[in-house]
């Protein structure tokens with residue numbers, strides 16, 4: 001009756017659209033959900049995923065009972081690229097003490113947008129570290145809140161200590177044009193990184 | 201590493217709560233091969249023997265058009281993990297088909313990335 005572990009190969013269905021994902025990360029309240037909403041064709045949806053806490057006292061040989069799991073709240077939006085390609089944008093939870101949960105989330109991601117709030121630039125550091133360590137391409141969206149002092153993109157790049165190739169895109173997460181701009185910069189960055197001619 | 205450990209007390213309190221209901225039924229088992237952005241579609245109108253719970257029937261109704269696991273979860277107001285198990289039941293019963301996301305490593309088909317770029321620019 002049950003067919004545990006013997007599911008049909010689900011990749012052999014070209015008639016079903018294929019999905020890609022981009023993560024939107026950053027500090028608490030930096031504007032992640034706002035950015036997702038401004039570019040999404042649907043009102044952002046929210047859901048929960050149960051993640052395994054890696055490392056936290058987990059014994060490799062122990063059974064499932066000993067693994068500690070945590071529920072993480074995600075919000076996401078959708079952009080239909082073509083009939084056969086759909087792009088999802090996932091906003092990660094802002095509290096940086098959950099950074100260790102992002103491994104499962106980041107699996108298979110095309111890339112990431114890190115939203116930086118110039119009033120609290122340091123709150124994006126854990127996300128930047130995370131994507132750098134995993135060699136996941138990312139772009140930095142510098143979200144200018146009203147009244148926040150206006151750093152130039154280069155000042156932000158220096159303060160966050162980003163490599164010269166990482167796109168830094170100032171904007172306003174509430175505006176679709178800003179969201180588009182940073183996503184375009186990210187995908188162009190991904191294309192450049194994948195092109196062997198450019199990585200010599 | 202920037203800014204020390206990155207760990208600090210959060211005055212807003214925990215965002216997460218323990219979730220134990222699906223423990224042990226997540227994997228291996230039905231739904232084990234599904235990703236949260238696997239795209240699912242019903243392959244026939246009449247439900248087969250795998251439809252044992254109201255949620256199975258609701259999933260079948262929603263995925264008359266292709267829909268991701270995450271979207272199903274949001275629309276059913278159920279955790280993704282639970283939806284994976286339910287969709288796995290339906291796949292095993294032949295009621296729905298799913299397509300796994302493209303692994304990022306397989307993406308250098310730059311046609312696809314170019315299509316993504318064009319799609320975003322069209323927004």
Ligand SMILES: Nc1nc2c(ncn2[C@@H]2O[C@H](COP(=O)(O)OP(=O)(O)OP(=O)(O)O)[C@@H](O)[C@H]2O)c(=O)[nH]1
Pocket residue numbers: 026027028029030031032033034035091092093094095143144145146171172173174
């Ligand atoms: N002035 C201004 N306000 C913004 C901007 N982006 C977001 N906000 C506001 O800032 C608040 C927080 O934005 P969210 O998008 O919820 O932030 P978040 O990163 O998703 O927050 P968490 O998920 O709680 O970490 C909201 O009230 C937004 O309306 C911006 O670019 N400018």
Ligand SMILES: [Mg+2]
Pocket residue numbers: 032033034075091
């Ligand atoms: Mg949010």
